[in-house]
Amino acid sequence: MGILERKEREREDMRRLILNAARELFLEQGYEKTSIRNIADVIEYSPATIYLYYKDKNELFFALHEEAFLKLMEELSSLQTIQDSFARLIEMGHRYIKFAVENPELYDLMFIMKAPIEALACRDEVWEDGLKSFGLLKWAIQECVTAGYFKNTDIEVSAITIWSYMHGLVSIYLKNRMSMFQDNQQLQRMQQSFVLFTKMIKETL
């Protein structure tokens, strides 16, 4: 009975095909200007076909959101090689900013847009990707505590605080709310602020 397996394979292939087209369009022209019909055009299938593989647009963008988390985790993976735990946390911050600036649409999908979270909600599942990356941050902080860099023991609260700062910084930038600075100064200001924040956590966490 290899037929069922082949059909399952073909189904996965089709899901990939759709996802690849969706990603392409999404990344090159943004979420708002990407329609199911556009995606259907690219893969040369009818729009209705997409609904045989993804329940709705939210599910489709949830799948992309998962991919995005995979990419972020990949970019943070080589972090374990850094010995000093504080340096590691700082490098984690650098890469988080880099990821957000280089992949604004993916960042939006991961941490701002409703669509993926709505997809989760109506299947009432937990936000595993979020949990996992938040876990990584907590781990990095725990290591700093163990190494004696941080005294504060409530790692969860420390993690929220650090993540809030990081998310705020990049999303103010991504959503064009840094227009009080010249365009060419914005990234510089972010760097300056990041340096200040690292000093803050080093001295008081």
Place this chain on the structure above:
Amino acid sequence: MGILERKEREREDMRRLILNAARELFLEQGYEKTSIRNIADVIEYSPATIYLYYKDKNELFFALHEEAFLKLMEELSSLQTIQDSFARLIEMGHRYIKFAVENPELYDLMFIMKAPIEALACRDEVWEDGLKSFGLLKWAIQECVTAGYFKNTDIEVSAITIWSYMHGLVSIYLKNRMSMFQDNQQLQRMQQSFVLFTKMIKETL
């Protein structure tokens, strides 16, 4: 020649009428589910009429965004009465969080959605509301420096850092990315984080 003045008044009235309807619908059913046709229905005019008073949807939501800033500034106005400059800055933070939690749609409009900023961009004006409220934050920080609470003299960088943290905290919450905590714990965690952050800036800024 009182006719021209009356017409101008009528024009303003109509803009108000549209804006009130838009605000009502927007606040009770969200941005995504509010259409020009819905607004037209409420005020009992044709959809096309709205376009005689607002260039497009972006302009309409820019007007609401301005209102929202007025409301935030109002909520922060009675702050000047607080004598101690550090206590004042902290209270400012409290009220910022309160505003965001109580007016999630307005907060979205002010700091996350593209629409209002796009309206600005295509008229190439500066983001005055943003500048003004950022100015208020800088003022509050300057007062803390003057009073000897803060040593750090780069107020602009301090302001970005504090605002980033505040914005991150509330927008993670508003965009439902705090699901790693039970629903009833989320606001508590935010408070705990805020307390930690106040300690951080008190000790190192």
Place this chain on the structure above:
DNA sequence: CAAATTTACTGAACAGTGTTTAGTAAACAA
């Protein structure tokens, strides 16, 4: 192998969206 059934897909429709335009009726100016 032929017939019956399942699977994969699509055209067309539904109910909406933002926006534009041609045309109309009322208000105003001459």
Place this chain on the structure above:
DNA sequence: TTGTTTACTAAACACTGTTCAGTAAATTTG
């Protein structure tokens, strides 16, 4: 009173996400 401007709208355009009846091919059954 005539001519012109103003305020408004019906209808259309080009879209959107989503559903569903119908079709043709693939697969299973007799």
